[in-house]
Amino acid sequence: MAGVELKNVVKSFGAVTAVKDVDVTFDEGSFTTLLGPSGCGKTTILRMVAGLEAPTGGDILVAGKRVNDVPIHKRNLGLVFQNYALFPHRTIGQNIAFGLKYRGVSKSDAATKVKRALDIVRLPGVEDRYPTQLSGGQQQRIALARAIVIEPDVLLLDEPLSALDANLREEMRVELKAIQHRIGVTSIFVTHDQSEALAMSDKIIVMSDGKVQQVGAPEEVYNNPANEFVASFLGASNILDVTVAGSDQDSIALSTAHFGTIPVPRSRATNLGDGSSGRLVVRAEKLQLVVPGSKVTGVGAKGTVEAVDYQGQIARYFVKVGDLQLQAMNMIEGRPFGAGTEVTVQINPQDCSVLPAEVK
Amino acid sequence: MRAWGLIRLYTILVYVFMFAPIAVVLMLAFNNSQFGGFPIEGFSLRWFYKLAENEAIVRAFKTSLSLGLLTALVATTIGILASLALVRYEFRGKDLITTMLISPVLVPETVLAVGLLIFLRWLHMPRSFLLLLLGHSIIALPFVVLVVQARLVGIKKEYEEAARSLGASPFQTFLTITLPLLLPAVFAGALFAFTISFDNITATIFWRPTGMETVPTQIFGMLRNSVSPEINALGFVMIVITVGVPLLAGALARYFARKKT
Ligand SMILES: Nc1ncnc2c1ncn2[C@@H]1O[C@H](COP(=O)(O)OP(=O)(O)OP(=O)(O)O)[C@@H](O)[C@H]1O
Ligand SMILES: [Mg+2]
Numbered sequence: 001m002a003g004v005e006l007k008n009v010v011k012s013f014g015a016v017t018a019v020k021d022v023d024v025t026f027d028e029g030s031f032t033t034l035l036g037p038s039g040c041g042k043t044t045i046l047r048m049v050a051g052l053e054a055p056t057g058g059d060i061l062v063a064g065k066r067v068n069d070v071p072i073h074k075r076n077l078g079l080v081f082q083n084y085a086l087f088p089h090r091t092i093g094q095n096i097a098f099g100l101k102y103r104g105v106s107k108s109d110a111a112t113k114v115k116r117a118l119d120i121v122r123l124p125g126v127e128d129r130y131p132t133q134l135s136g137g138q139q140q141r142i143a144l145a146r147a148i149v150i151e152p153d154v155l156l157l158d159e160p161l162s163a164l165d166a167n168l169r170e171e172m173r174v175e176l177k178a179i180q181h182r183i184g185v186t187s188i189f190v191t192h193d194q195s196e197a198l199a200m201s202d203k204i205i206v207m208s209d210g211k212v213q214q215v216g217a218p219e220e221v222y223n224n225p226a227n228e229f230v231a232s233f234l235g236a237s238n239i240l241d242v243t244v245a246g247s248d249q250d251s252i253a254l255s256t257a258h259f260g261t262i263p264v265p266r267s268r269a270t271n272l273g274d275g276s277s278g279r280l281v282v283r284a285e286k287l288q289l290v291v292p293g294s295k296v297t298g299v300g301a302k303g304t305v306e307a308v309d310y311q312g313q314i315a316r317y318f319v320k321v322g323d324l325q326l327q328a329m330n331m332i333e334g335r336p337f338g339a340g341t342e343v344t345v346q347i348n349p350q351d352c353s354v355l356p357a358e359v360k
Numbered sequence: 361m362r363a364w365g366l367i368r369l370y371t372i373l374v375y376v377f378m379f380a381p382i383a384v385v386l387m388l389a390f391n392n393s394q395f396g397g398f399p400i401e402g403f404s405l406r407w408f409y410k411l412a413e414n415e416a417i418v419r420a421f422k423t424s425l426s427l428g429l430l431t432a433l434v435a436t437t438i439g440i441l442a443s444l445a446l447v448r449y450e451f452r453g454k455d456l457i458t459t460m461l462i463s464p465v466l467v468p469e470t471v472l473a474v475g476l477l478i479f480l481r482w483l484h485m486p487r488s489f490l491l492l493l494l495g496h497s498i499i500a501l502p503f504v505v506l507v508v509q510a511r512l513v514g515i516k517k518e519y520e521e522a523a524r525s526l527g528a529s530p531f532q533t534f535l536t537i538t539l540p541l542l543l544p545a546v547f548a549g550a551l552f553a554f555t556i557s558f559d560n561i562t563a564t565i566f567w568r569p570t571g572m573e574t575v576p577t578q579i580f581g582m583l584r585n586s587v588s589p590e591i592n593a594l595g596f597v598m599i600v601i602t603v604g605v606p607l608l609a610g611a612l613a614r615y616f617a618r619k620k621t
Contacts, residue, residue, distance in 0.1 A: 083518060089540050102528060146526070
């Protein structure tokens, strides 16, 4: 078991710089997720830790030792791919035992270890089958078993759940997290699915365009996005232009074009001076739609529902307030608002966070 | 409808024209007549016995067989390595090398034959079995590369990466993962190489050292004197080898594939 550290790591493919000066640590025994949109360099980082790509610059440390020049087969890592990559010409038993052979484990010990690994992934007794005789979810469990049976220092997972269908994916993510917790292996998990990241991680590293945007615990990243990118990537957010109108001990008054003045708690609007402009972030699920005339908590504004995306227990509304297009995710009590309905859109100042206006 | 009828007739005639000579050779091989032609006078295996007693033919047969097997070995080995480099690695001049490897298919064989011969003259090297082997390997290589490359593209590189992450060195990865998955293509390539070498005549005539005969050149030589019925028997044997071996290999491959799943 060991922690992993990236120090000013850069990776270029010809003219494309896929990873730009990334400086992060993956704590020993923790489950860390690299989250970001397609092409932001997540896989590239994982492959550099694995030793499948050499960094153009910077250092990679495993357990405090620089591994830049250690070839992959000497790194003792577990690797799990999106498409499982089980050896099709070998049985499940042979697949799992593959790595043990190179670690000098005797045949009988290997058989015991394989059996134990199959128990851990809850697929006992499939040793003699071939990969194609298993379902996608089962194959992914075998791939996991094959990676953990060698007791790797670090477990690397590149979108291991994205080839599975929705139900299985949710089931597997609970199970995967439980297995990781049980064996306590340092894990680096790559995904572009924010709900996966939020559900599984001890720590999330949000990336965009080869750069780290924010590092933090799931609730931290979700509730206090460091910038607009993080705010809009993690769930739907509404972003409003604001200027600081004044402040007192507890709150800062932000004036908006449509909601009047919003008194946001100081803790949520750090380093904004009087007169400066900023951006107010309100998550879609914190934007509440109510029948016009009802009592408003916080601030409110008149709006019109433009479209409804009905999702069972909740509905996603697209609302127009003046020239502002907003999104609201609300629990449905009774019947959802239909398109064209006049509503009052309310914002609770406690639910806002404020970012400095981004310098374009 | 009339037009389709004509096309059908025409197609049948083309096939008859192509396959009739082969059928004739196959039939006449068993003809119990002094001359290698019609009419058929009865069934006999005498020409096959004659064939086995003909030392020159047996020698030519052995030459062809070892030449074919060695060509298969050399072309397949080089073909696998070349395909690995071309599919799995990026390097400068890749397109040029691909073109060069494939070009023996495109260049007329006579040109290739003369070219290699002139090159050897220039090096002051005599014609030899080794030269013949080299030449046949060059001719067979493109087919091996094409077949192996096609298969290699279909083998996901994640298999190899997974193996290496589990502790296998690059060479161990090749032996335990890549090669076994590549095996059908390797067999097909080797068969191609063997067959191509076994019935090559144009280039062989240019390259063989004096006194050395392969089966095709031997037949060619015998034909200059007369059409001996032995040649029909020899033709039969060649057809069986060049058609039968690939069919057998295909059947074996299917059998093993079925056993596995
Ligand atoms: N071998 C390569 N050669 C050239 N460019 C590459 C190579 N691998 C990755 N890139 C580029 O680097 C960038 C980052 O790619 P990477 O695969 O790390 O993205 P990702 O975050 O994993 O995306 P996805 O979610 O789609 O898997 C992309 O612009 C990609 O085109
Ligand atoms: Mg990726």
